[in-house]
Amino acid sequence: NAGVTQTPKFQVLKTGQSMTLQCAQDMNHEYMSWYRQDPGMGLRLIHYSVGAGITDQGEVPNGYNVSRSTTEDFPLRLLSAAPSQTSVYFCASSRTITGDFEETQYFGPGTRLLVL
Amino acid sequence: AQSVSQHNHHVILSEAASLELGCNYSYGGTVNLFWYVQYPGQHLQLLLKYFSGDPLVKGIKGFEAEFIKSKFSFNLRKPSVQWSDTAEYFCAVKLAGAGSYQLTFGKGTKLSVIP
Numbered sequence: 001n002a003g004v005t006q007t008p009k010f011q012v013l014k015t016g017q018s019m020t021l022q023c024a025q026d027m028n029h030e031y032m033s034w035y036r037q038d039p040g041m042g043l044r045l046i047h048y049s050v051g052a053g054i055t056d057q058g059e060v061p062n063g064y065n066v067s068r069s070t071t072e073d074f075p076l077r078l079l080s081a082a083p084s085q086t087s088v089y090f091c092a093s094s095r096t097i098t099g100d101f102e103e104t105q106y107f108g109p110g111t112r113l114l115v116l
Numbered sequence: 117a118q119s120v121s122q123h124n125h126h127v128i129l130s131e132a133a134s135l136e137l138g139c140n141y142s143y144g145g146t147v148n149l150f151w152y153v154q155y156p157g158q159h160l161q162l163l164l165k166y167f168s169g170d171p172l173v174k175g176i177k178g179f180e181a182e183f184i185k186s187k188f189s190f191n192l193r194k195p196s197v198q199w200s201d202t203a204e205y206f207c208a209v210k211l212a213g214a215g216s217y218q219l220t221f222g223k224g225t226k227l228s229v230i231p
Contacts, residue, residue: 031217040125042206042221043160050217058218090159104150105219107160 002026004108006091012114013081021076021111023091031094032074033105036060036087043090049074081115088112118143120209122222129197130230137192137225139207146212149190150219151181155203163205166190167212177201202229 007022025032033048035058045058049068063085065077074093078085091108123138141147151163164175171183181192190207207222 033217033219035221040223042120042223043208043219044221045218048217104162104165106162107152109159 004091004093004106006089006108006111008111009109010112010114012116013078014116015082017081019078019081021078021089021091021113023074023076023108024072025091025093025106026072027093027095027106028071029093029095029106030071031105032068033058033092034064034066034074034076035090035092036085037090037110038087046076046089078113081113083115086113086115118209118211118220120207120220120222122205122207122225124225125223126226126228128228128230131199132196135192135194135197135201135227137205137207137227139190139192139222141188141190141207141209141220143188143209143211148210148212149181149183150208150210151175151179151190151192152206152208152221153203154206154224160206163192197227197229199229199231201227203227 004025030051034046035043037043044060046064047066049055052068055066089111092105094105119142121140149166152160153163154160163179164173166173166183174180179194183190204224204226206224208219210219
């Protein structure tokens with residue numbers, strides 16, 4: 001298994017441009033999520049999905065859009081990039097939690113985004 | 117609101133010194149607790165986790181953590197650190213049970229180990 005993969009690894013955007021960060025997992029995980037990591041802030045949840053066709057907002061959703069058309073893929077779209085969105089973005093996945101059995105989240109390698 | 121506090125922003129230790137990183141959380145229910153590590157330039161990796169049972173949890177690379185429910189704490193320990201433990205450490209908490217997915221992370225503690 002490749003685990004959780006993310007593309008691109010690094011991206012530079014100009015203010016106002018849009019782009020999509022890709023995330024894919026081959027573990028048949030139902031739960032997928034996007035975090036952003038900023039210095040001194042830890043990781044903050046942007047959006048998450050508990051299965052194909054189901055998404056919900058996390059702590060910092062503004063300026064981002066997601067969709068989940070397949071179990072494997074969970075792209076994150078920046079609608080109109082702003083310098084405040086300069087960050088490192090991590091995608092994570094886990095199996096759906098059922099009963100008392102809790103699954104660990106596995107993280108991708110990250111996408112470093114710079115918005116000028 | 118749910119929150120996770122990591123007391124130390126940056127810890128500097130010499131090799132072979134003992135390590136304890138503090139983590140306190142504010143949650144109104146049963147929780148699951150995690151420590152993740154991020155080595156320079158790499159993604160997060162799970163060190164250890166607590167779901168239920170023995171509150172002393174052993175993880176990879178000689179790390180352990182103790183869940184003290186009365187203190188809302190989940191401190192990470194290692195008796196003797198190595199230079200290769202230089203990394204950033206994140207405590208994370210989520211509500212236990214089905215339908216609860218959101219991990220809340222602390223701001224992280226950078227550990228620098230001096231050879």
